[in-house]
Amino acid sequence: MESKELVQIGAGTATMEGMLELPTPPIGVVLFAHGSGSSRLSPRNNYVAGVLREARIGTLLLDLLTPQEDRTYENRFNIPLLTQRLGFAAAWLSQQPATSTLKLGLFGASTGAAAALQLAAEPGIDIAAVVSRGGRPDLAGRHALQAVRAPTLLLVGGDDDIVIELNRRAHDDLRCEKQLVIVPGATHLFEEPGKLEEVASLATNWFVSHFPNG
Template identity: 70%
Template sequence: MTTALIHIDSGTTTMEGMLELPRSAAGVVLFAHGSGSSRLSPRNNHVARVLRDAGIGTLLLDLLTPGEDRQTYNRFDIALLVGRLRAAAAWLGAQEATTALPLGLFGASTGAAAALQLAADPAVPVAAVVSRGGRPDLAGLDALRAVEAPTLLIVGGADEPVIALNEQAYAELGCVKRLMIVPGATHLFEEPGTLDEVARLAADWFAGYFAGG
């Protein structure tokens, strides 16, 4: 396993992140954290550990600086988040260790909208997308309809408002897609075993499409 604390220039700030690559990684997943979260998110780190155990590299980074995150509106500035993700994807594409690896995007909450907007850009080679308790509806109709990367939407069975929003977004996606509802899970997947199920679903999705790519 190769682990490195990295810094990425986004043009407006420098993002700090942790890149971890298993030996002979099948691909690398860039995490797009949700509103009010960071690269230290215990939920995303749990998922990332499962991905690495499955032979998939991970990059978790802070999309917003602490000062930016204190301004709540920044958490919902999808264009700002997309710009930061784009810089991270470009950085991965320029590194010797990751340039040849398929790229996956894992988005949570508002980060899912940013991930899907990035995936809608034909200039960014995204192999697969996973959303956990996300707001894919915030990506907008044009972006949703332009996404070609296979996309998995995961929602908690007790998270009814978000289920409806995911169903609306799902209907607009024209790519290979799947909507999975985890029974009994609330928005943060805090119930026993539910986050493990999210991680398993994500690992299977990325592994399948990384291999196919």
């Protein structure tokens, strides 16, 4: 049995729309931070979310930017703004009866990975685990990366040369439990046969192993 609810989350003067889906009973919940130009309807992130729910992990996919904000290209790379919005969503989850007692994980893609890591670096924020898919963790900045305490998994396609190097540098800066996995034969979006499935499996194992019932 699974619950599915379209939710609206206040973020200052903006309102974020998202989809909260919870298996019964959930062992944790993962908040998705989408990449530049993507949305909560991203087929790749929705596929990963579906695999997570099969492992009894709840998911919240939401648009960190309003449609009007997303039309301004620079906003997609405004990491402090994306981090702030992610923080509003994390606070909202902590106040809902169905999710308030669940451990929280973060799944970030592209620039969303930087926002996830910046949030995980903030004092007083309890994040159980972070996963980055084809992300730009380097955009979080060295200071934030060094402050992250949540176990962090960086997933990069083996044919995504520039992003591999950026992830290696970010991996070096992290001081938490960490792992960098390069998926052979995959490009930036993991569109090759079987590669997104591999990402979903790796991410699920990471979250399950770091949630209380894992």
